[in-house]
Amino acid sequence: MGSQGDDGGFEEFVAARGPRLLRVAWLLTGDAHLAEDLLQTVLARVWPRWRKIAGDHPEAYIRKALIHTHASWWRRRWRGEVPHGELPETAPPRGAYDAYESVDLEQSLAAAVRALPVRQRAVVVLRYFEDLSVEDTAATLGCAPGTVKSQSAKALRTLRALLPAAMAEGGDCRARS
CATH class of the missing domain: 1.10.8 (Helicase, Ruva Protein; domain 3)
Incomplete structure (x- = not known):
């Protein structure tokens, strides 16, 4: 020792x-x-x-x-009731600079990623946030590269459906596939 x-x-x-x-x-x-x-x-x-x-x-x-x-x-983890409060939205005047817009977009993206099933979330984190290749992601997850591709496509489809307003406001925030 x-x-x-x-x-x-x-x-x-x-x-x-x-x-x-x-x-x-x-x-x-x-x-x-x-x-x-x-x-x-x-x-x-x-x-x-x-x-x-x-x-x-x-x-x-x-x-x-x-x-x-x-x-x-x-x-x-128990998936029962989760307490939360929603504050009323107040929109800034049209054309006004919103200093928090990028933070809102990041929060929306983070929430959408957390809404993905565990396997799809793992693929998105490894592929797009960690910038691993399909092969490296497959090796990390212990699956075939085709599985990574299909899980990635499903996850991106779900994210695009969950984030249409954020994409319209924040520009083109589509991840590369």
């Missing part, structure tokens, strides 16, 4: 890649605190095996673990 300070580069890896992995976790969960819990859970599970994982694409391994752990959490 190594000394307490000998972590095989784990701390350096987490310091360098942690923010990007946290972004993946947030895109999967849609909640900052839940994303932190998800990443912490995965990193705690990876730590004992770090020496084996470190030499063989650790970021891809951890992304895959994030997706699988989130899917298992998602399956167990």
Whole structure:
């Protein structure tokens, strides 16, 4: 066993890649605190095996673990009543600059991505937010490239249906396919 300070580069890896992995976790969960819990859970599970994982694409391994752990959490989560309040909308005068328009568009997109089924959400996060190829996404998810393509097409169709107003206001926000 190594000394307490000998972590095989784990701390350096987490310091360098942690923010990007946290972004993946947030895109999967849609909640900052839940994303932190998800990443912490995965990193705690990876730590004992770090020496084996470190030499063989650790970021891809951890992304895959994030997706699988989130899917298992998602399956167990209660989907009952969710309290929320809706504030009345006030539209700015026509032609006025809305400083919050891009934030609204981002929030609309994030909500639409969270509305996707788990598998489609994972494909969208990996393909369009993490910019992985079809093959890398398929390898991460453990499926065929054709599955990634079909899940991607279904997800983009759903997102376009959920976001027509946001697309009209914010311009062309279609993801590349």
